Structure formats: structure tokens, C-alpha cells
Amino acid sequence: MTPVAGxxxxxxxxxxxxxxxxxxxPAAAVLALVLGYPLARLVVISVQDYGLRSLFTxxxxxxxxxxxxAVLGSPDLGPVLARSIGFCAALMVGxxxxxxxxxxLMGRLGRRMRAAVMFALIAAWAIPNVASTLVWxxxxxxxxxxxxxxxxxxGVLGDLTQHDWTTSAFSAFALVWLxxxxxxxxxxxxxxxxxxxxxxxxxxxxxxxxxxxxxxxFATITLPFLRPVLGLVxxxxxxxxxxxxNQIWIxxxxxxxxxxxxxxxWTFTTAFSKNSFGQGGAIxxxxxxxxxxxxxxxxxxxxxxxxxx
Amino acid sequence: xxxxRNAAATLFCAVWLFPVYxxxxxxxxxxxxxxxxxPRFLPFPFTVANFADAIGKPGFLHDLGNSVLVTGAVVVVAxxxxxxxxxALTRFRFPGRRGFLIAVLVVQMVPVPALVIPxxxxxxxxxxxxxxxxxxxxxVALVLPFTIWTLRGFLQGIPxxxxxxxxxxxxxxxxxxxxxxxxxVLPGIIATSVFAFITxxxxxxxxxxxxKDQSGYTLPVWLVSFSTSTGTDYGGLIAAxxxxxxxxxxxxxxxxxxxxxxxxxxxxxx
Numbered sequence: 001m002t003p004v005a006g007x008x009x010x011x012x013x014x015x016x017x018x019x020x021x022x023x024x025x026p027a028a029a030v031l032a033l034v035l036g037y038p039l040a041r042l043v044v045i046s047v048q049d050y051g052l053r054s055l056f057t058x059x060x061x062x063x064x065x066x067x068x069x070a071v072l073g074s075p076d077l078g079p080v081l082a083r084s085i086g087f088c089a090a091l092m093v094g095x096x097x098x099x100x101x102x103x104x105l106m107g108r109l110g111r112r113m114r115a116a117v118m119f120a121l122i123a124a125w126a127i128p129n130v131a132s133t134l135v136w137x138x139x140x141x142x143x144x145x146x147x148x149x150x151x152x153x154x155g156v157l158g159d160l161t162q163h164d165w166t167t168s169a170f171s172a173f174a175l176v177w178l179x180x181x182x183x184x185x186x187x188x189x190x191x192x193x194x195x196x197x198x199x200x201x202x203x204x205x206x207x208x209x210x211x212x213x214x215x216x217x218f219a220t221i222t223l224p225f226l227r228p229v230l231g232l233v234x235x236x237x238x239x240x241x242x243x244x245x246n247q248i249w250i251x252x253x254x255x256x257x258x259x260x261x262x263x264x265x266w267t268f269t270t271a272f273s274k275n276s277f278g279q280g281g282a283i284x285x286x287x288x289x290x291x292x293x294x295x296x297x298x299x300x301x302x303x304x305x306x307x308x309x
Numbered sequence: 310x311x312x313x314r315n316a317a318a319t320l321f322c323a324v325w326l327f328p329v330y331x332x333x334x335x336x337x338x339x340x341x342x343x344x345x346x347x348p349r350f351l352p353f354p355f356t357v358a359n360f361a362d363a364i365g366k367p368g369f370l371h372d373l374g375n376s377v378l379v380t381g382a383v384v385v386v387a388x389x390x391x392x393x394x395x396x397a398l399t400r401f402r403f404p405g406r407r408g409f410l411i412a413v414l415v416v417q418m419v420p421v422p423a424l425v426i427p428x429x430x431x432x433x434x435x436x437x438x439x440x441x442x443x444x445x446x447x448x449v450a451l452v453l454p455f456t457i458w459t460l461r462g463f464l465q466g467i468p469x470x471x472x473x474x475x476x477x478x479x480x481x482x483x484x485x486x487x488x489x490x491x492x493x494v495l496p497g498i499i500a501t502s503v504f505a506f507i508t509x510x511x512x513x514x515x516x517x518x519x520x521k522d523q524s525g526y527t528l529p530v531w532l533v534s535f536s537t538s539t540g541t542d543y544g545g546l547i548a549a550x551x552x553x554x555x556x557x558x559x560x561x562x563x564x565x566x567x568x569x570x571x572x573x574x575x576x577x578x579x
Contacts, residue, residue, distance in 0.1 A: 023397035034450030038427035131550035
């Protein structure tokens, strides 16, 4: 589809070879200064002795690998890593399974029912992150939270009316998990639904004539067609779920006693509460590398497909 | 089967809409009904006192103004910058084009919280901490990869012959962009501005770190600081959250059809 691909470019495009660079310049400048430079600086900070004193005096000493050694030698590292990866996986699986189920369901609903599901998705998506986190706090509030009351009524878990979900690590994570899945399903479901509507109907008709069952239809038609979109939402889910911050910070601040501290929270508290920007930087670099490792296959495929961009 | 599907859809709607319903329900309830051990499922008797309470709270209107200012500026700047870049990427072939595209893709992979520390220190060294310029630039950079990518997809769908025909007829490049490209790419611009709007309007982390002075608070920061300092005024807090969510809900409702169209267009390209 690239209009100017292939053939010799028309001569008038040669006359002003600088124009495309001019058009690109503002975007390139902002990206380089506000994303590129800080990323490079992050790496530099991680080998510096950047603390509260440097913040005021402006003089910074080199720390070599001391920050990394401190992070890698910290007794917190293991639990934080396990928590971050486990939580990310739990969020990702929850979001993708529910999102795919809803997307498949939407394709088989009547017009009105589909509009209702679409409305529910858009509503949950549109409520800003911070607002829904505060509403969540209120839903599960000890004594007055309506969901504690409802759960107590159902009675399976006993009387929960006084229960504070943030006092144990497991239930605090459950609380955050429910919130993040609730927030992220809309994007995944709508994108997958959009992908599903692109599959030509004739394939399904042919499959029906051949007498293929629903499982076979899903495996041989739906899944292969959906793969690029599925890849996209999976990778975005990994990135977002691995870096969830607001919800944990507002609901638990990483507590009780650090038991819901993930890499993002650890980075933040190390830098801004303990004023150790160097160590915080080292944790951030470790998380970027970890995320890169998790998404490497996808990034490689993207860069390779860049040949035809 | 049909009954089972409709039942599943109804259950999904009920679960997904419940928090929204409970937010609105709480916001309209009188104080005594909010803090009652047996929840009331309908906001009767009905009151708007919580909204008056929220609006009357110190800082609310001021911080709302900050949010509107920053978000508005970010949407406009991001769309203009991304549109120029997308035009360059789809209408010209030049050395470095592919490199730029790959850079845009890879930058999108960077986890946002990792940028907080170096951005904080960089903005501090150029004296842009506590300024709307610093915060706005941060948001523009955060949304640019996505907006460039999306607008590029839309521009690719517009046949270049339309522009060439106009240029043969003597139109300048500026006229072509204004009169032909812009109207055709409008759905794409709407879809991308939704994204820019939501990112800037909803951000808590960067606003929290960059705007240390209370006069620079945006609404998310106000909401959170309000919830921890006064603690228990859930009526006011939930009413404020509702007001905060309202512009986004309205915006989404207005562009809903375009948004889903835009996602469908994006989905084909994977």
C-alpha cells in the first residue's frame, strides 16, 4: 500500500529532499529528548552514587557496579521478582482468557445483547484508572463495602463484613488482580472482537459444509486468522501487567510489610522514599532487561518485519 | 444455546457494570445512607450534596483547571506532531525512514515506570520540575509512538493519487494537506486524540512525581491526596471521582463508533 514504493520516485519529490526530515523533526526531537535521553540517563544513574546529597549539590560520584551488587544481593530481590512475574502472569492469563471469551461471545450475540456488552466494556474502559481504584477501595471497604456485604450474604467465605482485604498479601493481590483485570478486559475484548470481524464469513460457511465441529473451526480458521491481533494484545498485556503501578500504590502502597511490593513499587520506593536514585535506577534497568527478555521474540519479529515497512 | 449465550452476556454486563453503578449510586446518596452497614441499592432519597461537597473542597476546581489545561495542550500538540511525522513516513521515501519506524516500535516497549527516575532528574536539571511544560512534554512523548503509528495506518489507506491530482491542478502542498488529507484522515485523528486525551487525563504517576507543588496538582493527584488526608468522606470522594470520570465517559460515548472502527482498521494490520 505504500504509495511511493517500488517505482522511481517522481522528480518533484526529489526537489525538496529535506522536507520529510522537517516534518519528522518535532516528533524525533520530543522522542529523543523525553524518552531516548532519559533511558540513556537511566543506565548512567544506575552506575552512579546518586542520592539525596547529589540532588541538592549537583555533584555525583561514580558507584561502579555497587548499585547492582546491592540490588542483586538484597534479600528482597528474590521475593520481588517472583511476585512481579507471578502477578504479571496471573493478570495476563485472566485478562486474555476473559477477553477472548467475551470477544467470541460478542460475535454470537443478537444486536441488542452485543450493544449491551459493548456498553459495559466501554463504560469500564472509560472510567479513569485512579477513579476506578478509589471506587474499588470503596467497594471492598471494611464495614461499609458493598462487596464484603454481598460476599457475607452468599456466605461461602464466612462473615467478611469486617474484613480488610489489604492486610494479607494474598487477598491484597486478589483485590488488585480483580481491579486490573476489570480495567484491561475491555481493550483486549474489543481488539479481539475487531480482529474476529475481519475473518471472511465464507471460511466458516465452507467449514460448515464440510461438517467441521466448533473446536476444529476454532483451531483451523479462527485462531490462525486471529494470531497477529492475539500476539499484539498479549505483548501489550505483558508490558502493562508487568508495570502496574497506580493500582498497587493507591490500594496497598506495597504493603502489608512489603508483601505486595513488585519491581515497579520497589523502584519507586527505593528512589523516592529512600532517596537512592542510583539503586532505584539499577532496579529499573533490571526490570527493563527482564521485560525485553520476555518480549524479545516479538520485538525481533517486529524488527524483521521492518524490512517491509 | 441462545439462552446460555444471552445468560453469559447478561452476567458479564452485570459484573462489569456493577462498579460503575455503585459509583454513581454512592455519589447520589445522602451521607447517612453511604455509611450504613446494610447497603442501599438505590439512591433514594436522592441528593446532590456530595457533588456540591466535592466541588467546594479546596483545590478541586483549581486542579480540574490544571487537568483541562495540560490535557488540552497535550492532545493538540501530540496530534499535530504525529500528523506531520505520519505524513513524512507515508508520503516520502528517504534514508532513515525505516530506522525511525523501528525506533518508534521499540520505544513503545519501554516500561513507563522505569522512566520516572531519569525524567525526574532530567527535568530537575533543566528547571522544568513543577512546570506544566515539563509535565506536558512528558505526556506528549508518552503518546507519540502510538499516535504516529495509528495515524500512519490511516494515512496509508488514503490513495496518494488524490493528492497528485490536486497538485497537477496547481494546488500547493499546504493546500493539499489542509483540503484533502486532513478531512480524509479525520476518523484517525479522532481515534488517536482519544488515546492522547485518556493518557494525559488519567495519569497519576508522572503528575505525582513532577508536580510537587500543590498549585500544580492535576485531578488524579488531588483525588488520591484527598482520600488519604481526610480518609473517610467517601461521599465527596466518590462524587469527585464521578465528576472526574464524566468527561472521559462523554468523550468515549461521542466517538464510540469511530473508536471501534479505528480499532478494526488497526486490527487488520496487526
